[in-house]
Amino acid sequence: MYQHILLAADGSNNAIRAAKEAAYIASLIPDVEVEILFVVDLSKVKEEVLHSQNHEEIELKRKQKLMPVQQELTEKHVNYRVTFVNGDPGPTIVDYANKNSVDLLIIGSRGLNSLQEFVLGSVSHKVVKRAHCPVMIVK
8 A cells, every 4th residue: 555645735725635635545544654745946936035035934935835735634643744845846746756666646736728738738747647656636
């Protein structure tokens, strides 16, 4: 069964829905650990810096984004840890999952329509195509 579940989260409503599924699955498995992976999108760092007073404020805002995700896991009494990494979300999530013996990767869907996904690509689509472990996309 699953021992290491990776939950890719950014604090969005989709990530919270994914956290609910991760919490449910993990609550059914003894000794499982959920790792919340927050990818600091390098294309958005400049904006964060411009709207913050200092580095500590930036880190606090990132941690606050994850509070609802952590709450979902805490309510189900699930062991978890939080990891922050820098990079482009899609490739970074895939690289992290492939290098860290992940048994299941759970990610929220952004809800793009077919044309938007074709033109823009979605993080979840990129992850599904390249990850070496099972991936659950939560809508």
